[in-house]
Amino acid sequence: MFTLKNVSYKNILSIDNIEIKGQAITTLFGESGSGKSTFLKLLNRIHTNESGEITYKNQKISTLDPIQLRREVIMLPQEPTIFKGTVRDNLQIGLEFSEKEKKEDQELMKLLESLKVKKQLDDDGKELSGGEKQRVALGRIMLLDAPVYLVDEPTSALDESTETTIMDLFINFIKDNDKTAVMVTHSKEVAQKYSDEVIYMKNLMVGGATHGRND
Structure with missing residues (x-):
């Protein structure tokens, strides 16, 4: 799905050769400041690598239209944005930007229940708690039904019980939908439990990263 060869970015990342497989869950595991979020942003051209080559589906991402790329490679940042408007608006806004058909209220309520968000669709999005904001933002990207998801600490604001449910x-x-996910976490337990492959990011540089498959 993605390949990164001889990629560097400022003094944060130095990647010799990494392949991220499609229809699999790859986790970037490491301490704060080890370049995990930067790595994600290189995959959808929020950041541009200073050297080397990144490919997506065998195409150099430098040749791809950034907007079109980001419609296929959806990113959920660690501190997701909640927009002005209702909970419904916040769930649907990604569909609107992507020019996709909006969902019926029944489907949206079912999603809220599965996300353990105890709000109504007409409630003000600004009234959501930190954990609820994170879950609504996760629901928003799930509705987009994209082939690739980049998620940065998707459960950092959740307690252990809720984290397990949401993960x-x-x-x-x-x-279930044969999608690809690249996740960032500092939790060894999350990395081991949910990953098909873990990329260990040490000493702020990825050049010496080791790979381990969670069997």
């Missing part, structure tokens, strides 16, 4: 929901969504 199970998201991972099942990825696997």
Whole structure:
């Protein structure tokens, strides 16, 4: 799905040769400051690598239209944006930007329930708690039904019980629909439990990263 060869970015990342497989869950695991979020942003051209080559589906991403790329490679940042408007608006806004058909309220309510968000669709999005904002934003990208998801610490604001529920929901969504996910986490437990492959990011540089498959 993605290949990164001799890629560098400022003094943060130095990647010799990494392949991210399609229809699999790859986790970037490491401490804060090790370049995990930067790595994600290179994959959808929010950041541009200073050297080397990144490909997506055998095409150099430098040749791809950034907007079109980001419609296929959806990113959920660690601190997701909640837009002005209702909970419904916040769930649907990605569909609007992508020019996709909006969902019926019944489907949206079912999604909220599965995300353990105890709000109504007409409630103000600004009234969501930190954890609810994270879950609504996750639901928003799931509705986009994209082939690739880049998610940065998707459960950082959740307690352990809710984290398990939400991670199970998201991972099942990825696997059941043959999608690709690249996740960032600092949690060894999350990395081991949910990943098909883990990329260990050490000492701020990825050049010496080791790969381990979670069997």
